[in-house]
Amino acid sequence: MNEPVKTRRVSIWRGEGETGQFETYDVPAYDNQTVLDVVSHIQHYIDPSLSYRFACRVGMCGSCAMMVNGEPRWTCRTHVNKVAGQDVLEIAPLRNLPVIKDLATNMDPFFDKWVKAEAVHHSSASRDEEMMVVLPDDAERKKADAGIECINCAVCYAACDTVAGNADYLGPAALQRAWTLYNDARDAGKQTILEAVSGAGGCHNCHAQGGCSHYCPNELNPMQAIAGLKQATTRAMLKGKL
Amino acid sequence: MIRPHRRHPLFLAFLLHRTSGILLALFLPVHFWVLSLALTDAAAFDGFIRFTDLAVVKLAEGLLIFLLAVHIFGGLRLMALEWLPWTAMQKQLAAGAIALSCFVSATFFLQVI
Numbered sequence: 001m002n003e004p005v006k007t008r009r010v011s012i013w014r015g016e017g018e019t020g021q022f023e024t025y026d027v028p029a030y031d032n033q034t035v036l037d038v039v040s041h042i043q044h045y046i047d048p049s050l051s052y053r054f055a056c057r058v059g060m061c062g063s064c065a066m067m068v069n070g071e072p073r074w075t076c077r078t079h080v081n082k083v084a085g086q087d088v089l090e091i092a093p094l095r096n097l098p099v100i101k102d103l104a105t106n107m108d109p110f111f112d113k114w115v116k117a118e119a120v121h122h123s124s125a126s127r128d129e130e131m132m133v134v135l136p137d138d139a140e141r142k143k144a145d146a147g148i149e150c151i152n153c154a155v156c157y158a159a160c161d162t163v164a165g166n167a168d169y170l171g172p173a174a175l176q177r178a179w180t181l182y183n184d185a186r187d188a189g190k191q192t193i194l195e196a197v198s199g200a201g202g203c204h205n206c207h208a209q210g211g212c213s214h215y216c217p218n219e220l221n222p223m224q225a226i227a228g229l230k231q232a233t234t235r236a237m238l239k240g241k242l
Numbered sequence: 243m244i245r246p247h248r249r250h251p252l253f254l255a256f257l258l259h260r261t262s263g264i265l266l267a268l269f270l271p272v273h274f275w276v277l278s279l280a281l282t283d284a285a286a287f288d289g290f291i292r293f294t295d296l297a298v299v300k301l302a303e304g305l306l307i308f309l310l311a312v313h314i315f316g317g318l319r320l321m322a323l324e325w326l327p328w329t330a331m332q333k334q335l336a337a338g339a340i341a342l343s344c345f346v347s348a349t350f351f352l353q354v355i
Contacts, residue, residue, distance in 0.1 A: 070246030095247070159247050208323055210252030210332065224328050231325065 008080070010038055012050065013092040016101045022090065035068050035075035035083070039091060039103065052103035059217065062153030066103050067092040072158035074217040094158040096171075110154050110171065117170045118196035119177035122189025132186050144183040147176040147225050149218045156212035156222050168201030172212035172222035175203050179225035182232065194229075194236050203229040255336035259316040262309040269306065297355065304351035311346040315339035 008029040011022045025042050036054055043050040054064035059077040066075050068083055069090050080089060097105035114120070125132065134141050156172040157163055163171050170178075178197050181187045197203045203226045212222040236242045248257075279287035293299060319335045329335070 067247075072247060161248070161253075207256060208252070208320055209248075209256045210250065211247060214250040214252065215247070221330075223323075223332075227324050227328060 008038070008084070009088050010042070011088055011090040012039070012042065012103070013099075014050070014102050015099070017099060020099070020102075022092075024088075029080070031081070033080045035066070035073065035078045035080055035089070035091060036064050038080060038089065039066075039075065050103070051101040053105075060151060062151030065094055065153040065155045065158065067095060067158065072155040072215050074153055074155060077217060094154055096158050096160065096163045097154065105154075107154060110157050110173070111152075113170045113174040113201075114177055116196065116201075117174040117178040118189060118193045119174050119181060121181065121184075122187050122192060124186055124188035134185055138185070140183040140185060143228065144180045147180040147220055147222070150176060150180075150220060151218060153217065155215050155217055159211035159215040161209055161211065162205055162207055166201065166205055169205045170197065170201050170203075172206075172226065175206075175229060176220065176222040176225040179228050182229070191236075191241065194233050194242060197229050198233040198237070198242055203233065206230075251333045251336055255316060255319075255339070258312055258340070259320070262313040262316070265309050266313060269309075300351065300354050303354065304347050307350045308343050308347035311343035312340060315342050 006029050007026040010025050010027050012025060014020055014023045025046055027038050027041050027046075030037075036057065039050070039052050040054075043052065052064070052066070054076060055061040056063075057076045059074055062074070064075045065072060067073075067090075068075065068078060069087075071083075072094060073083070075091075083089070091103065093099045093103050093105045097107060097110060100106050150173060152173065154173065156176075160169075160172055162169050175197060178193050182190055182193045187193075206223070206226045208223060208227075210223050213220070213224070216222065233242060244254075244257075248254075276287070276290055279290065294303070316336070316339050319332075319339050322329070322335070323332065
């Protein structure tokens, strides 16, 4: 472990609910230090009352996303040196979600919208039937594959200005999951999905600003998935199915 | 100031598209009002035509053509994004729309100056 050669001034959002303010802390600066390391240091050694959320520390669980210098990021895989330079590091809770305390947000609205978008499996077979064969090079399978690595971190949701402007908008993650299931040969709810994503808060609200695709830490492309839903819902509408 | 999470190429393309649309919407009523002068007040219309001979007005016309072009080409990019098979080159297409708009407006300006 490298010896600390200097400290870094870190500004962290502290408060409960809608009220709060940034407070500054001096944290030892190391090489290869992640933003989550910085937050953990403060909670371990400076102020144990700091609330934040994390689990795996390796970019798999999607629970540690925060706003870092105004941009949504997965903090466990974000190196401080790459985002802060010599400047002050500012860490805040994710945008577009209600704050519980400090850096921990209430993710309920985010996950509720997954259900609202019918981004849930609609089974087409019982356990007694043969398992469906899905070939890896099947065109639909490839479309489903494109979004399958989503870790539900809500970085795209926090990056989206359409979510910020329209509380009913389902958001990039839920819509991408709906698109994945729409292209899943095993899913029996294609019409249900199209009806769910074509409503008032659905895919046609997207302004194609591209923040979701720009910030997705797994380099997925929710904007492409939403464009796919726009085409699918319009085709269904022209055929009189919506 | 543009907030950090908005400082990426496609948001800036979105901003330019919407801003150009608003400015064109503000321009159109003035445009139609001036055209109406040709029917209602020929002298005022001739006066306005002489006003457009000023170099600064021609520059403004060049900017107007840029707004029009960037709104058209940016809009075509969005329509292609939503209705054609997906292309991953969205940033390049947005940059291309702006470059094409600069070319069109500069060509217009060089012809009228």
